[in-house]
Amino acid sequence: MNNIFNFDKNSIKIASEFLISGDVIAFATETVYGLGADARSDKAVSKIFKLKNRPDFNPLIVHVNSLNEVFNYVYKTPLAIKLAEKYWPGPLTLILERKKACKISLLVSAGLNSIAIRIPNHKPFLNLLNSSKIPIAAPSANKSGKLSPTCANDVRDDFGDNIKMILDDGFTKGGLESTVIDARNDNPILLRPGLISSEEIEKNLKVKFLMDNNIIIESPGQLLRHYSPNSKLIINSTLPQDNDAFLTFKNIKPDKKFSGIQLNLSKKGNLEEVASNLFKMLRKVDKKNPNKIVVAPIPDKGVGRAINNRLQRASNQNGY
Ligand code: TXA
Ligand code: MG
Numbered sequence: 001m002n003n004i005f006n007f008d009k010n011s012i013k014i015a016s017e018f019l020i021s022g023d024v025i026a027f028a029t030e031t032v033y034g035l036g037a038d039a040r041s042d043k044a045v046s047k048i049f050k051l052k053n054r055p056d057f058n059p060l061i062v063h064v065n066s067l068n069e070v071f072n073y074v075y076k077t078p079l080a081i082k083l084a085e086k087y088w089p090g091p092l093t094l095i096l097e098r099k100k101a102c103k104i105s106l107l108v109s110a111g112l113n114s115i116a117i118r119i120p121n122h123k124p125f126l127n128l129l130n131s132s133k134i135p136i137a138a139p140s141a142n143k144s145g146k147l148s149p150t151c152a153n154d155v156r157d158d159f160g161d162n163i164k165m166i167l168d169d170g171f172t173k174g175g176l177e178s179t180v181i182d183a184r185n186d187n188p189i190l191l192r193p194g195l196i197s198s199e200e201i202e203k204n205l206k207v208k209f210l211m212d213n214n215i216i217i218e219s220p221g222q223l224l225r226h227y228s229p230n231s232k233l234i235i236n237s238t239l240p241q242d243n244d245a246f247l248t249f250k251n252i253k254p255d256k257k258f259s260g261i262q263l264n265l266s267k268k269g270n271l272e273e274v275a276s277n278l279f280k281m282l283r284k285v286d287k288k289n290p291n292k293i294v295v296a297p298i299p300d301k302g303v304g305r306a307i308n309n310r311l312q313r314a315s316n317q318n319g320y
Pocket of ligand 1: 029031032033034035058059060061091093095109112114115116138139140141176177178179180191192
């Protein structure tokens with residue numbers, strides 16, 4: 001069966017009908033591919049958890065296409081408005097308090113009284129939200145714990161024919177997930193680093209993140225081992241052995257003679273380029289079943305923090 005379709009007007013019409021009838025579909029966004037369903041329907045949302053094999057205590061992000069709609073579901077805060085004005089539509093997810101009469105399924109927020117919500121910056125996805133008139137709950141379209149998908153074939157590799165449609169818009173622009181921020185109080189709290197760095201937000205909006213010695217307060221359900229390839233992953237190393245794959249950065253060379261597969265995350269040393277290549281290249285070398293995947297050190301600043309967060313989780317051997 002071919003379930004990969006161009007993300008165009010025609011397929012958006014069919015996809016809207018699937019969403020309206022409570023089905024799950026996958027689609028491109030500006031960050032990673034998402035696996036979405038009607039956020040108001042317990043039945044539709046529970047299908048996402050089941051397909052991904054996701055623990056039910058790990059809440060999902062709701063995607064909508066206007067600020068008005070956001071504030072139908074969650075309470076406004078001055079900080080949320082400030083962040084929304086600067087970064088929406090875009091790769092920023094806000095955690096806000098659920099309104100009393102809110103129609104979003106409680107399964108989406110794993111029973112919490114907050115909701116994670118964002119307006120994506122991706123034309124076809126916004127068209128899908130417009131056409132279906134449905135708030136779409138969507139985690140990344142990968143099996144729980146595995147590498148996030150940055151193209152339609154990645155989604156197909158994980159789910160095969162178990163989803164009716166994968167709306168294809170090539171490789172995603174960002175390559176990494178949105179930044180998740182708790183915006184319920186005066187100071188933002190970083191729950192998951194992402195494409196927009198906390199440094200950038202502090203500089204642009206003159207706000208200060210609440211952080212205890214830079215310890216990131218975790219989102220519920222974030223697992224220690226996550227985003228993992230099948231092969232063993234070693235990070236911050238320049239010592240690959242011959243049957244390994246080596247992901248390097250800028251002009252970093254292996255310490256010893258190395259004849260295995262080698263890819264450069266960014267020859268220019270550009271961290272946005274590393275973000276867009278990270279999951280793509282990890283998936284690519286993982287398919288070749290190397291002994292190990294070795295990744296060179298990546299600077300821990302700006303979007304580099306999100307990159308290192310994913311790499312650390314991906315390399316964690318301690319399971320959950
Ligand atoms: O870029 C993205 O954010 C992608 C695209 C599809 O939008 N989605 C994504 O979803 O990465 P997912 O499910 O892989 O990650 C959602 C993150 C998790 O870390 C989860 O714990 C957190 O958001 N989250 C969701 N609801 C929350 C809530 N009510 N409170 C705190 N954290 C929450
Ligand atoms: Mg995910």
